[in-house]
Amino acid sequence: MAQKLRLHGIPMSSCAARSMICLHEKGVEFELVLVDFFVAVEHKQPPFLSKNPFGQIPVLEDGNLTLFESRAINEYVSNKFKDQGTDLIRHDSLEESALVKVWAEVESHQFHPAIYPIFYQHLLAPLYGKSSNQAIIDEHLEKLRMVLDVYEDRLGQTKYLAGDFYSLADLHHMPMMFYFMKTPWGHVVNERPRVKAWWEDISSRDAFKKVAGGMTIGDK
Amino acid sequence: MAQKLRLHGIPMSSCAARSMICLHEKGVEFELVLVDFFVAVEHKQPPFLSKNPFGQIPVLEDGNLTLFESRAINEYVSNKFKDQGTDLIRHDSLEESALVKVWAEVESHQFHPAIYPIFYQHLLAPLYGKSSNQAIIDEHLEKLRMVLDVYEDRLGQTKYLAGDFYSLADLHHMPMMFYFMKTPWGHVVNERPRVKAWWEDISSRDAFKKVAGGMTIGDK
CATH class of the missing domain: 3.40.30.10 (Glutaredoxin)
Incomplete structure (x- = not known):
């Protein structure tokens, strides 16, 4: 075995x-x-x-x-494990797998650098006994708004980021999205209707629910 | 055709x-x-x-x-184009391709965030008529040293980052490495003998030489 x-x-x-x-x-x-x-x-x-x-x-x-x-x-x-569970990389289509890769790279190089400093300043810094820096939060909220504006457009063309299928490109966003929604700035997501619907959709998946309960940073 | x-x-x-x-x-x-x-x-x-x-x-x-x-x-x-040119992703081995991915992610999430601000401050900012911020450069040189210390160890175990083969994991580093060597801090690379040898090796590849001449930012 x-x-x-x-x-x-x-x-x-x-x-x-x-x-x-x-x-x-x-x-x-x-x-x-x-x-x-x-x-x-x-x-x-x-x-x-x-x-x-x-x-x-x-x-x-x-x-x-x-x-x-x-x-x-x-x-x-x-x-x-390509033959079991959800196909997260679209291994049967060169084009679809390329788009998964594009939007996974967008997560790494556009979304993450914008959202991580907000997570760090608001939720992690206090955990390490540091005060949070509002100027850094504001600067990165502005960057995040620009990224989510692109997502709002994209999600008008396809149901998920890489296409009409859930993939690693969506999945990679989930922990930071979850923690961001605990901050006072969740409205940045909620005021973009397609991004809001996308987040509600992907965060209702069973695989995510099994993990969400453990993500307790910022809970009182 | x-x-x-x-x-x-x-x-x-x-x-x-x-x-x-x-x-x-x-x-x-x-x-x-x-x-x-x-x-x-x-x-x-x-x-x-x-x-x-x-x-x-x-x-x-x-x-x-x-x-x-x-x-x-x-x-x-x-x-x-997996059947032509250099095999950059090790598509015949699940283990080797996983290690290519690991070290490609290291480039994205460890190396790039350390080196890019140095490139930006020293080479790009002047191009946009801005002055460079030495405090940012110093802070990121410290981060880059820590990343390259890990590379120095790694390159004592394997010839290239992902294994004993050149791959996308090495290739993705090349433009930033090339521009970094134009700054006054190239010694940060050169004082780490295995990193220096790795850079000399990969930068002597024909495919790189075809592109290097065009990377003219910072030239007088």
């Missing part, structure tokens, strides 16, 4: 959540190996650094193969 | 160069469609925005398929 996949992380981590959502979409059984993130700071110690030299979660172990970077883990899982 | 691929961009653009290097590695004929970047600011006008709503170069057109984001273009080209 094949060994169960091992995902090292913690449920509240946006990046670990990104890979957990994918594993659930694919119907892949895995063991979540909890990392002692806050007390022992295990991810910055040598045993963990031998798995990911950047000292970040998640890490996926599949037998002797060790992978890190959540988006790379998700491509691997989508490729290896 | 299949229509020639059309890449919209300018040779000095680091992102257009990223895709041109890939097209040359794959031995794919393409037409470079010059974008009037500085005078007409064509990439911010509606005809171009219909190809890439973010108003950035490059854009690849292959028949009716229009793609943007240089790294997504490169995956498409590597997939479509």
Whole structure:
């Protein structure tokens, strides 16, 4: 019997959540190996650094193969288990898989750089005993509005970002979208009707619901 | 006969160069469609925005398929032309292709955010009549050193980033590495012997040499 996949992380981590959502979409059984993130700071110690030299979660172990970077883990899982669960990469169509890649890169290079600093300043900085910087939040809200304006147009042409199918391109957005909706600026999403409908659609998926409850950063 | 691929961009653009290097590695004929970047600011006008709503170069057109984001273009080209030129994605091995993806994501999420602000402040800002901000440069040099320390270790285990083979994971670094070596901080690369040897190796490839001459930002 094949060994169960091992995902090292913690449920509240946006990046670990990104890979957990994918594993659930694919119907892949895995063991979540909890990392002692806050007390022992295990991810910055040598045993963990031998798995990911950047000292970040998640890490996926599949037998002797060790992978890190959540988006790379998700491509691997989508490729290896292409015949089960949701087809997240459209492996039967060169054109559709190319569009999944385009909009996954948009997440990495347009959406994430705009939204992450808001998440960091509003939800993470207080966790580390730091005060949040409103000027940085305002600057990035402006960038996020521009990105979501493009999404609003795009979602008028196709149901999901890469086409009329849910894919990794949508999935990769979910943890940051979820945390952003906990901030006082969720209206930036809600005032764009197609983006709002897209978020309501993808966040109602079973695979996401299995993970959302663990994303507790910012809860009182 | 299949229509020639059309890449919209300018040779000095680091992102257009990223895709041109890939097209040359794959031995794919393409037409470079010059974008009037500085005078007409064509990439911010509606005809171009219909190809890439973010108003950035490059854009690849292959028949009716229009793609943007240089790294997504490169995956498409590597997939479509997998049987010619250099195998940049290791399509015959699930494990090797996963490691290409991991280190390509490292480029996107560790290397690029560290090096790009240095490139912007030192080489791009003056082009737009702005002064460069040394505090930002210093902050990002520190981040870049930490990333390159990881690379120095990694390149002691494998000849290239993803394994003992040149891949998209290496290729995606090249335009920023090239421009960084024009700054006064090239010693940050050169004082790490394996990173230096890796850069000398990959920058001596024919496909890169065809593109390097056009990357003229910062030349007097």
